[in-house]
Amino acid sequence: MAFTVNIYYTGKNGSARKFAQAMIDSGIVEDIRAESGNLRYEYFFPMEDEETVLLIDSWQDQHALDLHHASPMMEQITQLRDRYDLHMKVERYISDASGDAALNDSFIRE
Template identity: 60%
Template sequence: MSLVVNLYYHGTNGSARRFAAEMESSGIADAIRAEEGNERYQYFLPLDDPETVLLIDAWKDQAAIDAHHASPMMAQLAELREKYDLHMDVERYVSDDSQPPSDERFIRR
């Protein structure tokens, strides 16, 4: 089981993309990836919305997310969100590994 959180960062005048670039260049993103229980931390740029950045953030379990939220780097994240005046939408998913996906025949590997 994994917990996957999709965070949509919305800004103006390219601020969301600058935020993601600073997260990467500052080492904060790499520090999050190195946290115990982190399975994925990756930014994506929607082709149809230049003012939004999608972060796919996956964790082993709720305890791993809770530890991340209690870490000192959350203050750094909050500062950067304020710096770039970002607003967020969040989607949260729990993976179901109990059965093979029924759509497997549609996936080209």
């Protein structure tokens, strides 16, 4: 079952944005996106909170995430988080394919 993890990275003096940029510049983001089972890995910036970065991280299943967590790149990510002195809040959402998605169509503009 697919799921999404939202991670809010919060720091001081722009450190969360610097962390996200370092993740991109180092190639770690592309490596994660290339991992088997990764469905989405994107950073977003809340408009009303310049000290927080939101990571939306989606995986095919728990096994894929477990493999990611066991990979050598997790040490690199941990080192970057420590370098930028970030704190984290994590939310986890399970994808729900039930229901009639067509009911939402009138609210969506493509």
